[in-house]
Amino acid sequence: MALTGIDIFKQLPKTNCGDCGVPTCLAFAMKIAAGQAELAGCPHLSEDAASALSEASAPPIRAVTIGVGEDAVKVGGELVLYRHEKTFFNPCVFAAVIDDGMDAATIDGLLKQTNESRFVRVEQDLKAGLVGVKSLSGDTAKFTALIEKVKAATTQPMVLMCGDPAAIEAGLKAAGETSPLIYAATADNYEAMAALALEHKAPLAVCGTGDLDALVELVKKIMAAGVKDIVLDPGTRNPKDTLERLVYIRRAALNKKVKELGFPTIVFPNEETEDKMMEAVYAGLYVGKYGSVIMLSDLNAARALPLYVLRQNIYTDPQRPMQVKPGIYPIGNPTADSPVLITSNFSLTYFIVSGEVEGSRVPAWLCVMDTEGLSVMTSWAAGKFVPEKIVPFIKGVGIEEKVKHRKLVIPGYLATMSGELEDELEGWNVEVGPREAADIPPFLKSWAS
């Protein structure tokens, strides 16, 4: 894991020549340790030292990029077992699997879902991330035709799925230089698959048999062949066994520094059940417990949306609530007669509330108070969304210059403080709004009339 400045310093030439841009080797070492400089910055580093350092400073789980350009996705790179210890960094990705045995309508449907399965929530763009393209027929021409079709239809990076290196080779050519994930190397085909991965600069999935020791041996050979970007399939196809393997893989990489298991994973809830609802539930298991690439049978919106939101939750940085800038947010060209509402600056709260105000089509002023990123009730309970704080905020934020009336709508959950607030907020009437933001539109419509 992360090396200290001293560990790094020990390997440097200690000549303090300054060619790296800082005056001393020690200062340079400290910069590297802080992530502000790269080893390559020292031109005098011996080869041995360079390889020792880059190996020792490599993250315990490699971050692997699939695809190229704007839609490339990065998975892995995780540093902890439990999100509260730091955070989970690179959100897992989902992929619907399209195979060459499907009829044209099914294929078109899945491609349409792959492109349209996008939701914006709390300002984040939620989408699947990848698309699986699988050869069922064993017919190389059919496989490459499908790959060409997918490539033309979507910019999402592909997972090329076939056990036959010849078909994968044709597939990689059809895919162009798009760095798709190759699925998969096995004990039988790994030499050819590793060569293809190197030649086409594509990451390579390695499929085990459920036995992790055997998987380590196989990965060792593939690493020896020079492949660096690897994704691990433990090879199990039921959630109980898969969970066990994923936990072991993550622990082995983080706690035991088993290099061969220090890679992102690929899992197949679509092959673990026939029932699409259960498939989604198992996918949810892997969102929390160490799945990186999660294969699905489709991206039906009613199942994809909850899964994407679960991923958003699990991969949120627990040490830093997402927040928006406090201030006045005009929504829909409000005037001096438009309603004034107040809310907290927790991103989730802000986006839910502003979305509903916008949806109401009633122009309004939304005053967002600095509650240090806490939700309405949490900040109220923490003493940050209380009359003593609201009064100076409303008096100072400039809303009194923007509207002629003096009516402030507060969240319904804070009804208990309305009397106190009205007493302290001179010149203003306090109106209790609905509790749930979803009820804001009818409320604003009747307010305006």
Next chain:
Amino acid sequence: MEVKETYNGKIREATIGLGDTAVTVGGETSLPLYMFEGTAPNKPVIALEVYDTKPEDWPEAAVAPYADVLDDPVKWALKCQDEYKADMICLNLASTNPSTGDRTGADIAPIVKAVSDAIKIPLIVYGTANADKDAEVMPKAAEACQGKRALIGPVEEENYKTVAAAALGFDHLAAPHSPIDVNIAKQLNILITQLGLAPERVIIDPTTGALGYGLEYCYSVMERLRLAAMTQNDSMTQMPMINQIGREVWKAKEVKTPEADEPAWGDAETRGVLWEALTATALIMAGSNILVMRHPKAVELTRQFVAALTG
């Protein structure tokens, strides 16, 4: 591959109800669902929600399974028991909320008694988390189901002396409720066990946030409580946990919005059911033992998940 952990802690077992239909939860000797390095003699169980008055703000998909019983808590509870095979019933005394019904303990005691007498499976009775009001209501509720060894909650820091004492006095269990905070959870457990309630009579309510509405905080605090229980053998974190899932999930916008209003979100029932099932299964992964749920289809998915992972 030698990466198995050994744990020095264990979750206590707690039994709700009496006789044949009593339900025991807890007892696990590893992190949740880590069957490969411990045992879990009792699986997570599901309580179905029943309300003391007809709910007015439920979306269509949640109303449908109960449309014929929503205004009769006894029939409702029996339907959950007989048709949907609930492990327990959670009777929510929503009408005692001062800002909605404001009914008194005396008003709801007959309902509690009627439901508890009608069902065979164990009972959970929940107030509205308004500390003052619960202090008045919950002792009456506890008295009304005396002799059933029910689970009484939520017990708050501000009212544990009355609510936990009522659970103790009428021979029930108690669910101390802490706002997503390990230290408050422990502190409250210390306080109520000092009152004389055995630790085996305590079920932690760590506060539930629905998927998309604070789930991640809840997930992490539960994970931390479980890690403390297992690796630090911290006695005051070794109680089973309960989550109020139905109530939180079915008010979420993504669950309530009909497909007609948001065609891009897909079928509303599927979405709602999965929202609830994913909230439930994520919280099982974090250590939940009792899941209070609403939609029978979400219950079914959660059961299958538990069976697949612990069977």
